[in-house]
Amino acid sequence: MNVASALATCAIRISLDESNTVAEVEQFMVVFDQLYQRFSKIN
Known part of the structure; x- marks a missing residue:
């Protein structure tokens, strides 16, 4: 997807x-x- 690793680990692709x-x-x-x-309650 050509995104930064930090973003990719918290992204959902739909x-x-x-x-x-x-x-x-x-x-x-x-x-x-x-x-x-x-x-959201976890963080």
Whole structure:
């Protein structure tokens, strides 16, 4: 991805294409938000 190592160790790459549905993206956003909230409490 050609990014600095410090950034790469804390980055999440998300790939979508034309086969993804709106429902799949919405479900991902719900789950991602839950995980983000959980892991934000760790730091």
